[in-house]
Amino acid sequence: xxxxxTGAMLLLMSGAAQASGIYECESVERSKWLTEEQLTxxxxxxxxxxxxxxxxxxxxxxxxxxxxxxxxxxxxxDPVSGEQLLLAQRGRIIFRKEE
Amino acid sequence: xxxxxxxAPLFMWVILALPGFRMTSTLVSGATGPDGxxxxxxxxxxxxxxxxxxxxxxxxxxxxxxxxxxxxxxxxMLKRRRHIGVAAFIYAVFHTxxxxxxxxxIRAMLDEFTALGIWTGWLAFFIFIPLALTSNDFSxxxxxxxxxxxxxxxxxxxxxxxxxxxxxxxxxxPALARFIPLALLEGYRIWRTLNPKSLASA
Numbered sequence: 001x002x003x004x005x006t007g008a009m010l011l012l013m014s015g016a017a018q019a020s021g022i023y024e025c026e027s028v029e030r031s032k033w034l035t036e037e038q039l040t041x042x043x044x045x046x047x048x049x050x051x052x053x054x055x056x057x058x059x060x061x062x063x064x065x066x067x068x069x070x071x072x073x074x075x076x077x078d079p080v081s082g083e084q085l086l087l088a089q090r091g092r093i094i095f096r097k098e099e
Numbered sequence: 100x101x102x103x104x105x106x107a108p109l110f111m112w113v114i115l116a117l118p119g120f121r122m123t124s125t126l127v128s129g130a131t132g133p134d135g136x137x138x139x140x141x142x143x144x145x146x147x148x149x150x151x152x153x154x155x156x157x158x159x160x161x162x163x164x165x166x167x168x169x170x171x172x173x174x175x176m177l178k179r180r181r182h183i184g185v186a187a188f189i190y191a192v193f194h195t196x197x198x199x200x201x202x203x204x205i206r207a208m209l210d211e212f213t214a215l216g217i218w219t220g221w222l223a224f225f226i227f228i229p230l231a232l233t234s235n236d237f238s239x240x241x242x243x244x245x246x247x248x249x250x251x252x253x254x255x256x257x258x259x260x261x262x263x264x265x266x267x268x269x270x271x272x273p274a275l276a277r278f279i280p281l282a283l284l285e286g287y288r289i290w291r292t293l294n295p296k297s298l299a300s301a
Contacts, residue, residue: 039181041224052135053134053136054134055134055135056137064152066207069204069210070204070207070210071202071207071210071211072202072207072210072211088269089210089214089215089267090211090214090216090217090266090267091266091267091268092211092214092215092216093115093213098131
């Protein structure tokens, strides 16, 4: 009993999985992507209060910032058109583009 | 000599402060993350993770004591359990302060308060406050037998912390990796409590 438990625990503690990607975008070559500056300008023009940073994730631009409504979000955007695909507020999905 | 060093209260505090030393140096240096995270944002996760892990450690002591009653390490840990709990609280305070500084807007904080990943974090933090404030000899004497009852609220804080961790990151793996060992130990503890006779054969 003790050994089974100890073994199970060691196994679990070692296996902290890394997974990301709440949203997947179609893969498009990087040269066709909007630059960070272009997407930032587009968002600010659309009323975003702040664009803190962005990084590519799942083939999309993943943006951290504050929406026009003042919500701190993590947003997924089409890397070519800059279309808003998903907004998550601390893990709570507050917007998802209809398929 | 070694024994005296190990048994000194300062020794435990230094060990518990180790993750804090690294975080403090990051804070002081004002380093930013590889993806452009601010210093506060970079420290947000490690501070919360330290709080959760140290809380889990404190909660593991009793079941480990049941499993290995003669083990001197767990007896030594039991004597320092309140220190460990207070350390978890200090990391939780740091975590909460970083969150508030990083948000920099009461309105934005209220707006996301209802997100499952957020209010559970606040709940865990507010449960921690009375537990930390009563983690001293004076309170143990003052509250007598109800002290244990008060401190059983840590189970509520643990569940809230687990839900907070999972939902704020939308990721189950890392949180479960820390909490399943505790759940297994608690399962063992319940099993042992229900089957006291198995003690002889264990």
